[in-house]
Amino acid sequence: MLKIQNLTKTYSGFTALTDINLEVESGERLGLIGPNGSGKTTLINCISGAIRDYDGEIHFNNDKLNTLRAHERTRKGIARSFQIPKPFSSMTVKQNLLIPLEFAAGQSKLDRMSLEDQADEIIEELGLSDKSNELTLGLTQIEMRKLELARAMAAKPKLLISDEAMAGLSSSEVDDILRILIDLNDRTKISIIMIEHIMRAVMGFSDRIVCLDAGRIIANATPSEVIGNPAVEKAYLGE
Amino acid sequence: MKINRFYLGIGTCLVLSYLATAYVDNQYYFFAGFAILQLMVMALAWNILGGYAGYVNFGSAAFFGIGAYSAIVVLELFNATFFTQIIAGGCFAGLIGFATGYLTLRLRGVYFAIATLALLVVAETLIVNWDYVGGAAGAYVLPTKNPSILGVLIVGKTEALFGNYKELLFFIMCMVTLATIVICRYVEKSKFGRGLAALRDNEEAAECMGVPTLKLKLIATSLSATIMGITGGIFPYYMTFIDPVSAFNLDISVNALAMPLIGGTATWLGPVLGALILGGLQQIVTVTISSSANLLIVGLCLVAFVIFAPNGFLGLIKKYRKNGN
Amino acid sequence: MFSSELLLNAIVIGIFLGGFYAALSIGLSITFGLLDIVNIAHPAFIILGAFICFIFNSHYGLDPILIGIIFAPAFFLLGLLIYRIYYERFEKIGAEPLRGLAFFFGLMFIIEVILIMSFGVDYQMVHANYIDYKATFGVIDIPFRMFVPFAIAMVMAIGLHLFSSRTFFGRAMQAVAQDSLALRLMGINPVKIKMIAFGISLATCSIAGALLVIIMPIEPSVGRLYIGQVFAIVVLGGLGSQSGTLIAAMLLGLLESLVTTFFGPSWSPAIAFSALILVLAFKPTGILGRVGDTRG
Numbered sequence: 001m002l003k004i005q006n007l008t009k010t011y012s013g014f015t016a017l018t019d020i021n022l023e024v025e026s027g028e029r030l031g032l033i034g035p036n037g038s039g040k041t042t043l044i045n046c047i048s049g050a051i052r053d054y055d056g057e058i059h060f061n062n063d064k065l066n067t068l069r070a071h072e073r074t075r076k077g078i079a080r081s082f083q084i085p086k087p088f089s090s091m092t093v094k095q096n097l098l099i100p101l102e103f104a105a106g107q108s109k110l111d112r113m114s115l116e117d118q119a120d121e122i123i124e125e126l127g128l129s130d131k132s133n134e135l136t137l138g139l140t141q142i143e144m145r146k147l148e149l150a151r152a153m154a155a156k157p158k159l160l161i162s163d164e165a166m167a168g169l170s171s172s173e174v175d176d177i178l179r180i181l182i183d184l185n186d187r188t189k190i191s192i193i194m195i196e197h198i199m200r201a202v203m204g205f206s207d208r209i210v211c212l213d214a215g216r217i218i219a220n221a222t223p224s225e226v227i228g229n230p231a232v233e234k235a236y237l238g239e
Numbered sequence: 240m241k242i243n244r245f246y247l248g249i250g251t252c253l254v255l256s257y258l259a260t261a262y263v264d265n266q267y268y269f270f271a272g273f274a275i276l277q278l279m280v281m282a283l284a285w286n287i288l289g290g291y292a293g294y295v296n297f298g299s300a301a302f303f304g305i306g307a308y309s310a311i312v313v314l315e316l317f318n319a320t321f322f323t324q325i326i327a328g329g330c331f332a333g334l335i336g337f338a339t340g341y342l343t344l345r346l347r348g349v350y351f352a353i354a355t356l357a358l359l360v361v362a363e364t365l366i367v368n369w370d371y372v373g374g375a376a377g378a379y380v381l382p383t384k385n386p387s388i389l390g391v392l393i394v395g396k397t398e399a400l401f402g403n404y405k406e407l408l409f410f411i412m413c414m415v416t417l418a419t420i421v422i423c424r425y426v427e428k429s430k431f432g433r434g435l436a437a438l439r440d441n442e443e444a445a446e447c448m449g450v451p452t453l454k455l456k457l458i459a460t461s462l463s464a465t466i467m468g469i470t471g472g473i474f475p476y477y478m479t480f481i482d483p484v485s486a487f488n489l490d491i492s493v494n495a496l497a498m499p500l501i502g503g504t505a506t507w508l509g510p511v512l513g514a515l516i517l518g519g520l521q522q523i524v525t526v527t528i529s530s531s532a533n534l535l536i537v538g539l540c541l542v543a544f545v546i547f548a549p550n551g552f553l554g555l556i557k558k559y560r561k562n563g564n
Numbered sequence: 565m566f567s568s569e570l571l572l573n574a575i576v577i578g579i580f581l582g583g584f585y586a587a588l589s590i591g592l593s594i595t596f597g598l599l600d601i602v603n604i605a606h607p608a609f610i611i612l613g614a615f616i617c618f619i620f621n622s623h624y625g626l627d628p629i630l631i632g633i634i635f636a637p638a639f640f641l642l643g644l645l646i647y648r649i650y651y652e653r654f655e656k657i658g659a660e661p662l663r664g665l666a667f668f669f670g671l672m673f674i675i676e677v678i679l680i681m682s683f684g685v686d687y688q689m690v691h692a693n694y695i696d697y698k699a700t701f702g703v704i705d706i707p708f709r710m711f712v713p714f715a716i717a718m719v720m721a722i723g724l725h726l727f728s729s730r731t732f733f734g735r736a737m738q739a740v741a742q743d744s745l746a747l748r749l750m751g752i753n754p755v756k757i758k759m760i761a762f763g764i765s766l767a768t769c770s771i772a773g774a775l776l777v778i779i780m781p782i783e784p785s786v787g788r789l790y791i792g793q794v795f796a797i798v799v800l801g802g803l804g805s806q807s808g809t810l811i812a813a814m815l816l817g818l819l820e821s822l823v824t825t826f827f828g829p830s831w832s833p834a835i836a837f838s839a840l841i842l843v844l845a846f847k848p849t850g851i852l853g854r855v856g857d858t859r860g
Binding site for chain 2: 680
């Protein structure tokens, strides 16, 4: 479904990604790990279209993405959440979801009522029902993270990228988010790429794990294979 | 039945303004009214890009001036009617607005703001050097004597719809203002408006949520510029003389920005309120103290409100209501 | 009527003009380039400095540059105050950029209006011995009216450069743009640094104002014309790069001088602004700029 070929991204004097080749199948659960600065967020930015001047090619369901702007890619079915939540601060939780429903999910022909119903459904799934009509300013940390995921889900994507949604959360909150993502994949068969540092979450979630280090893929295998991989260990812990 | 109340209000204002021209004799009211309405439209137009989308335009006067001088150009070229003049004004300003946006809206909003200021100086410089429209010396416009449409006398001493040109143009300015309010309200309630709000709140997130941010910004810029151009297009006919200094006056830019900030940027009501308050204040001060004192007041009000009441009057009212409950 | 003599003189004037522009822009290169504060009122403060120069020069006969230097501390304090307000009401609470922009726009307007109310709209100038002096080397004229500001501008530029690279505070100033957190961890308050940096930026306005009024007569709205110049230079030079600013200033000075000599002075305001629009449209990172700063 997603096919990345020879992706390279350089800034003047600094190479963030080198020759990335990666495929993600429909319905797959992919974990993306790697130490800070290894290029995970850059990779996500290239896929989502926040960065467009990269070398190499990205194909999504046989569409070549390179020239498409981020909003066009979202409409094609790629949605992402942000590591540092970026809510629409003048809007309520529900209104935040109505934006992707209206603009990305191809639902604009439907009337307002059914859009709101769909928003309500997602809010319910994420456990945000009691904050549905509140402005985003009043949300707690975990509620913000859930909103990020809810928004991405409201775009009705075929591929969802979750960028460190669990960072800094308590153990039970991590479980909460994990359950949501696993449920989503089970129910809808949406492919999910999860970027995380919390190993037990990644291990429990992923069908396959890709590890980046200094802009290169150093491992691309099942969780148990990756865990035993000495290169991965070196990347995280040093020599 | 809220929508109907709104249009009822619009219709009433329109009728009242015509009746005013019929029954009010003191010409000063039309002069002051025209000035305030002119600024009100500029503020409403500014707010489409500034308030709804969050992109600051310092060069409102540029679009106004371009509108005014487009009117002069078509007048010189083929003795265009008043109607054609304002259409030309709107079109050219809209085009330039689009072009400026196309060049700079991909960058941070700050650069767009600076570019609009640049546009103001460049436009003024170009006109100053262009003799066809009179250059620095300015240009005169002679309104048609006793104009009529379909046999009905529009302006004349007796038996006409309006007693003189100032009253006619005041009424036209009312129409333009009301039309602009209708447009603004429509934008607010539309998908376009919701997209603008999302991009104002967080452009990166909006783009990733499927909002075509560049396209929406360009539309907002062009719409804003077109309305400003139309307002500018009316100016020469009203003043019968314009020059680059009056057409590209920075005061227009400052007012267009200050009024929505003072009134409130969230809806059309803010610029209207801001124009009435600030515009009215300026009229009073100009008459009682001096015209530079009035500018000082605009500047001080702007800074004070930006520092202490960022959501304008409407924001303050909202806050007091909340605290009261 | 192109002649090599005309060209040579245009180039010399261009270099002097470039140096002067560097003086105008160096303060903005600190506020906009390093601190990311869009101080659109920067040229207005320069005009303020120029008018202060004018009063004291015409009433007390003091040398304009001396006045500029004497008032620099006052401008510095003013800068501290303004930054304090800006920080408390805008930066600290993460307000939308619109507010900060409108704030400085309002300040600019207030300064202009106060100057109009105090001095009227007539052009004013200063007098000093060297202003009318002209040295001649062969076919090249060196009007001191332009040369002296150029010299002072160079001194200022070198001084600031040394300050930024050699002193602790100067380096902290460079660092605050890149990594405030690291500074905090070192026990340095980034807010204080930014405040002082802003103060320095305004202090340069005092001196730049003196240079301005030596070069040409001034009136209150002249500041607006320079907005294009200074922002074009800072952006073209690359945000945060003081040497870039200097180079860009020179280029712009040369360009303007050549255009003015061969096409007439009434086009010169448009040059800088057009240059700015073109730079923004096609190469926003500037000559020596930082990556990723201008993209929206």
